[in-house]
Amino acid sequence: MAYVEGSHHVTLSVGSAQEDVDFHIKTLGMRFIKRTVLFDGSLPVYHLYYSNANGGPSSVVTTFPWAKQGRTGKPGTNQAREVLLSVPSTSLDYWHKRLTEHNIDVENTHAFDQRRLAFHHPSGLEYVFVGNDNDDREGHPGNGVPPEHAIHGIHGVGIHATTPERMIDFATDTFYAQNTIVEDGDRATFQVGNQKIGNHIELIGNRTDDHGTWNYGAGTYHHFAWNLDTLKNQDEIKFEIEGAGYTDISELKDRKYFKSVYVRTPAGALFELAVTHDDGGWDCDENPQELGTHFQLPNQFEDRRDEIFSNLEPLED
Template sequence: MSQDLPVRGYHHITMCVGSAQEDYDFHVKVLGLRMIKKTVLFDGNEPFYHLYYGNASGQEGSLVTTFPMSWKTSGSVGSGQVRILSLSVPAGSFSFWKQRLERFGYATRVENRLGVTRLCFNHPCGIEYEIVETPDDIRKAWTEGGVPLEAAIQGMRSVTISARDISPFSAFLVDGLGFISEGNDGKNVRFAMGRGADAALLEVLHEEDRPQGSWTWSCGTVHHIAFDLPTASVQMDLKLHLEGLGYTDVSEVKDRNYFNSVYVRTPAGALFEAAVTQEKGWLKDESAETLGQDLKFPDRLNYRKDEMIARLEPIVD
């Protein structure tokens, strides 16, 4: 892996969920995240929201994004998908989160995996979440969502992928993306993007008997994870690097209005995205103070704006 192809960490995670209001209430009113951007899916013809939640500034690596699609039949949850999203919180805040989640009606349990204690719970659509205390995380949390600074979510800590075969996926992560293997815990393996306290983590569960999960738009599944790259030239170098290794299922660059992306289907089946934030990012069409307040459309979809709004579920703050 060439040293000039740095994956700096996570950019965002995108999941298919149920009701838009239910999803908004979960992320904003329960988890205390900030609504960063309210827009729509840019692919295909069927209108549905693309909602972005994050920390105070919507920093790369803090972003949980969702496609509400309550009308879609739930897909098959299984291997070849992201299974768990782990969120980073300050040290000493476990008891706060346990009490808060249970007060809102969410069942919790405590697990230990790869030497880390986790507070586990589920999104209303069934996707698995975890809270992990991360003392060295200095990202600026959003504190206007009902959660105090000493407990507020700072961003993504890691994602956990279910894989039926570890070896080819490990080779893709190490040789293709430059991740560093940090060892295993039985059948579970951890990889780091970078070194030291700032390294982002990806975890893999070796579940060889787990049936293959869905790759389509399917309520209750994670669609993809996106990694943060610094520039368009690095993004193109990574695309060519992966193709040169034989991973030819790499998309062309797609304009996502706030960032540019290429996608690759990994050997494990999980879909990865390499994203480069555009110059103005979230501030392209909103101020820092008004992020996420209005529904935004890219210029190329303005001609469908009224039609799409009429078919979208209202979201009440």
């Protein structure tokens, strides 16, 4: 029987590569686990990966920095917008102080009877810290972040939609949403798949903003990835989605570390259906203790290594 295990990673389009590294590593204390390039197209664009301590599914944030190419996007409705990250509930005061000390404006917000922290990536992307008491994923205590306050991983994704009910239909009828839907004003939340944590979709009814952009461009979400666990299960889910009439779905793509297909959902958010296959994983090209320290390329770009590297923004960890 086909199933969705839970979340896998989130991928964002940002501006400066160095600014992005500084934000995720120096400010948020995340672990730098991979530096490679965008596999699609021919432009030499970084693909940078950050995670909690172990880099497991549901813990990874990845980015495409577009400043050097001058590409910018437009946030709006019918688009994934919010990067929801899980932290210990007791850590919100710590993070409010730390973010403020790093010159990041942070706001106390409330949703679903719970305090949260809202702030922005330097490229304008919306980040939210959500407190969770029963999250046993191991945070990475980097750059002065104590272990007891470190980010556990992904909490979920916040999606703005003109007609959020269409997304609820897709999730409940086709994409293995759990049964409980909780509403709070113009926001509704539910979980997808078998996981108990890290797999929340939050839908925000938004009929005010213009349609957000879907192409690559700094300041916008690119996709939210789900863990399909096995290639056989991935095939079955793909056929089910197509059979339900959602045919805006890609062929299988080999991302070296995992294999994926992509589907555009009724809310505009792009979902990736990812499987970490037997020959993949973060350690397929680096020692586990050295993740993120070497510049990696897919085989099709290896003969252009010097050219590609010379056209990328230099990075200081």
